[in-house]
Amino acid sequence: MSLEMAVKETPMNELPIMAPNEGIVLFYPNIPKNAATAVAEVLNTRWIGQGPKVEEFERQFEEKFSNPCKALAVGSGTDALHLAYILAGLEEGDEVIAPVFTCTATNIPFLYMGVKIVFADVDDNLNINVEHVRSLITSKTKAIVCVHYGGLPCDMQELWDLGKEHDIKIIEDAAHALGATYKGQIISSQSDFTMFSFQAIKHLTTGDGGMLVIKDPELVEKGKRIRWFGIDRSSKQKGIWENDITEIGYKYQMTDIAASIGLAGISEFDDHLAHRQNIYKLYVKCLEGVEGIRVIGKEYHDREHAAWLLTAEVDRREDLMLHLRKNGIESGQVHYRNDRYTIFGGREVGKFPKMDYIEERYIVLPLHAKVTEEHVRYIADIIKKGW
Template structure:
């Protein structure tokens, strides 16, 4: 048996893997040219300028057409997209919103920033929201569900939607990590009432920041547009509908996307399909090698074999100690893996666990709910268990056959060298 690098052996790879920024690593002259065109036009604001290129409008039209919804709104970030979506649905003080225990802090944080309170549902072995746990956390003060396709893996949307419809509440799909993933042939983000996307640095495509809100409901869309632009709806003629501002305007925020970001993202969107195809092919190449050599290695469950992105390869180790050792040993082999969110549920972040906001008196946590919201460390036991045991390998679109061979060899070497198979029941 080969000596592990942590014990002085030769690493499986001589150099680290490509950085985990799929969209950024394929940036080039296309993005640079589009950005330069906006600067030459001296028109970086989306709604007017001396020679506005309408890059944001073009991006919105492209997103809507490609994913199959009538309405897409580009915004300044993925967090802005969530807030705009929640406000479009009228979520506010006195409301609860179901959030999966496995997600980034922005998902729950957007709920709090809308003056509502998150309640956390457990996950299943896909590492996404467990539809079977919705009944446990639901009460009549819950006004929406947010589901999050984690790292390219779709959510189990049919039972989630069935539950939401039975209770008469909307579903938001937070597709920040999974742009291009599909569930039963439909783009993630189009199954629920409203979907949100992020184009932040480590997302599938990126302009550093940026986001989008998509929906098929014109009423929700108008409210989203108004909230993202100080209560205005400037594009009534473009869409052929819209109520009079005197009757429908309300106080909003500024979550507008600039033409600079829109221009870069238009070029990134052109590359999305090819990026996802390369990543998926690389995922299958790694998988085919590992399942042959390590049949006892357990993987996170893939919800849709055709629709998942393959952007991250999830492995569920027998214990959290084994996961930590596996992750540490692979780093020494120059194979960078990670435990998502340090292996902890989002509600363990202090701002949520201690129910703190920037407002006085713990607002909005101070609302006198009929069924008070309390968080405990073990309230989502599967999330506590699975998140601490799941190690992810990011799958870059830039991997070569040599990279894949070295990755597989290194993982097999570490798995066997740590005798992890002996821990499997």
């Protein structure tokens, strides 16, 4: 069977990672080499739910990624965001400015809470548009949420300045941005709250999971209670809990099984991040000057891209996707504007001009642990042939 016929008859998510001319998938999980051993060790202990491995994972994460801020491990990135919104004091009727372009997980927790979402447009690189944010602030605005799309940090200094000027909480959705830096500072060390995701295909995975980084140390114990049904778990285990629940909590904890995978991932993180960043830079080099395509986020010098996604702005996207698919290369959009969804009220034509412009022009190309330099050169060569 020819390559073209194989691609037509095989769903792209089932194509294996092989030589460049045999199929390259868009995503592939990064499983640490010691993950199976780490999990097996946990399964032979007393603790498989939330236990000492979770605490160790939090400690090592703080040491590497969030110092001086504290970290709370949870069951998903969405859990971490909801917890952040609660700890930020958001209540029904409050307004929050959030990006119109992001995974729905960023904004869905506001619907749990009755918080009004005020969407902001994107900038040229699909991050939140700070100038639009500035124009949206009202007396009801209680927080601004930004998403470091694909791993490219937002214009944080401007957002921090707005937060200070208007006494507004700044919450970073850094699901894509573990290891990214902004003006020499690692993402998560400055804002009121920062969320990281350890979902299956993120830089660091725990199968599924998340981490909430909290700047105010006085909120940490409250966060721990809300993470576990509102119960003071530490006091309960010591036998000194007053056996009362005074605040609504959730089942948002991480397990030791998941944490053991995360610990194995931390030990390999630097090499994995370096690989992704090298692949991103090679894409930039190989596609420089190619007509009809622009790699998003390549022009910055004050921030370091975490390289979770390689996103490009292209002419005639559907034609390019077909051209890539015929040559065994998977591509896609991955994320979509949230105002397309009924749950968020639906789309109002013309309200977000930059999003409107780029909506049919962005494409995500393969970038993960299994992508090699040879793959990138092959993909670039296929693109250079035209579409």
